[in-house]
Amino acid sequence: MxxxxxxxxxxxxxxxxxxxxxxxxxxxxxxxxxxxxxxxxxxxxxxxxxxxxxxxxxxxxxxxxxxxxxxxxxxxxxxxxxxxxxxxxxxxxxxxxxxxxxxxxxxxxxxxxxxxxxxxxxxxxxxxxxxxxxxxxxxxxxxxxxxxxxxxxxxxxGLLSKPPEPVPQDFEEFISKFGEAGFVIVTLGSMVSSVPLSELLQEMNAGFALIPQAVIWRYHHSQWPEDLQPAANVKLVEWLPQNDLLGHPSARLLVTHGGQNSLMQAVYHAVPVLGIPLFGDQFDNMVRAEVKGLGLALEATELRREGFAHIMKRLITDKQYKTSALALSVIHRSHPxxxxxxxxxxxxxxxxxxxxxxxxxxxxxxxxYQQYLIDVILILVASLLLLLYTLIKIGRTVNRMIRNTGKLKSN
Missing domain, CATH: 3.40.50 (Rossmann fold)
Structure with a gap:
């Protein structure tokens, strides 16, 4: 700011x-x-x-x-x-x-x-x-x-969501090598794609090597660690047509930072998501995605290759996530x-x-204080307390008078 x-x-x-x-x-x-x-x-x-x-x-x-x-x-x-x-x-x-x-x-x-x-x-x-x-x-x-x-x-x-266009030929050729296994789209936002995060990249890369799907990963080549060789099933690109890839029939999963545009496009195309929220509203966005059944979230500090691969396999193979994504897509797209x-x-x-x-x-x-009726509540509470105080004082006075009357009679 x-x-x-x-x-x-x-x-x-x-x-x-x-x-x-x-x-x-x-x-x-x-x-x-x-x-x-x-x-x-x-x-x-x-x-x-x-x-x-x-x-x-x-x-x-x-x-x-x-x-x-x-x-x-x-x-x-x-x-x-x-x-x-x-x-x-x-x-x-x-x-x-x-x-x-x-x-x-x-x-x-x-x-x-x-x-x-x-x-x-x-x-x-x-x-x-x-x-x-x-x-x-x-x-x-x-x-x-x-x-x-x-x-x-x-x-x-969903302003950026629309029916998909055919993806570029080099993307299509890469996807076709993996047949029915399909592919995973990976984009963690423009800011993260421009900074080195060596340990996170190593664990993610090793996790991708453990799944049978192709992986199309948006990341700036200039920021990629020189000593890290991308896994055999990973295609690194500086730009990708996210909407068109999500609309591809072989798309199986979106790995995302949890940005709102990415989530809305995933809903539109009914693709489950694995969220790795990093800052801002992304944490709240992924809570909504999890509650709605669209996907799961994983904290960046807890990401380890075996667990990362396990969650991806679960999201791809467990039909409940695809079913939820399809139901959300119907809700989203049925507006006139x-x-x-x-x-x-x-x-x-x-x-x-x-x-x-x-x-x-x-x-x-x-x-x-007016919107939440705080002034009204305070006045009502004060009035109630004043009424209770008055009743107690009256009660004590009456009680004292009764006792005094009894003493006079006995005298």
Whole structure:
């Protein structure tokens, strides 16, 4: 976030760029909601905006979505919607700490706001999040836990998924060598493919050597250890057509870091997954994949070749994972409109109706203590305690009067 704030300061300091954007007279902005600078640019330009978040429904209380803590997991809790007592306790405590985390995340942008916005009109990121005409999330209920949504919330998971095209000839020739055994696709994200992780690579490579499937592994050759020879069934590539490979009839498994786009493509093409989450929302994403029966997760620090190979064989041979993947694919693909069409339709609706005010609830203007009725609960509890105190005082007074009356009679 510090780096994004630095880039934002540089961008907002480019007067020529800002003026050229202003002269374009845009009708609306579609923002990458992961980067807070997107909101600041739209605010500086005075544009209404639709916020697109590239992950699942995380930290939705920031935009006043109802998020009952009894069954809506908090970000990084690694909980499902089925929580026992200790799970609910953990979820509540993490929610209470989340406001501290949010302030820490937003802090690098405070100086940017003070520098580039006039005093008196300096926005807060929290206000800008709530100001969005529409929020679109890269998920849907094939993979997400059921939870309440508001009219200005849209689920468009699977934007990158589509019917497969034929894969390049060199890929097809490699796959065909392994016949009915099929192949495994391996992609751990662009960041991990650009850094050396020698011990992890060695264990994964040795684990792949223990399975009969072909392995197509996306990894930058320049970062591959010179002393590590890829297994005979492994094809290392710097780029792969992931959507087309997942849609290939011989695809048996996706080994992934648990990125949202990869999981949604696996759901679309009904391919089981083995997740190795590394950072961010990937841990929560894999909890959802496991609960839904799409696959299993394995911690990178615990990955050993024999166990790695065993889990891959289990996911490929145990039909329950393929069956679950097919059921999730039906849920995901049976919507009458594609994710792209849904997003396009709602953006058009916002433009034609002059904004999304009619979709935003009043809760966006309420502080947390009002949303969660904390003030009402405190007043009711205080009133009850006052009533009990009054009744006790009256009871003691009456009791004392009765005792005094009895003593007078006996005298």
């Amino acid at each position: 510090g780096q994004l704030a630095h880039q934002c300061d540089y961008l907002l300091g480019d007067s020529e760029l800002k003026e050229s954007l202003k002269h374009e007279k845009f009708d609306i902005a579609l923002l990458d909601a992961f980067n807070p600078c997107s909101f600041l640019v739209a605010e500086w330009l005075g544009l209404p905006y639709v916020a697109f978040f590239p992950g699942n429904l995380l930290n939705v209380h920031q935009i006043a979505l109802p998020s009952p803590l009894s069954y809506v997991p908090v970000y990084r809790s690694q909980l499902s919607d089925h929580m026992d007592f200790w799970g609910r306790t953990k979820n509540v405590l993490m929610f209470l700490c989340s406001s501290i985390a949010e302030r820490h995340i937003q802090a690098p942008f405070h100086s940017v706001i003070q520098k580039h916005f006039r005093t008196g009109v300096q926005p807060s990121l929290s206000d800008l999040y709530r100001k969005a005409e529409l929020w679109a999330f890269n998920t849907d209920f094939s993979l997400e836990f059921p939870q309440p949504l508001m009219p200005n919330t849209l689920l468009v998971g 409109l594609s994710p792209g069409q849904r997003l396009e339709m709602w953006v058009e609706h916002i433009l034609q109706s002059g904004g999304g005010a009619h979709l935003r609830t009043y809760s966006l203007q309420q502080p947390l």
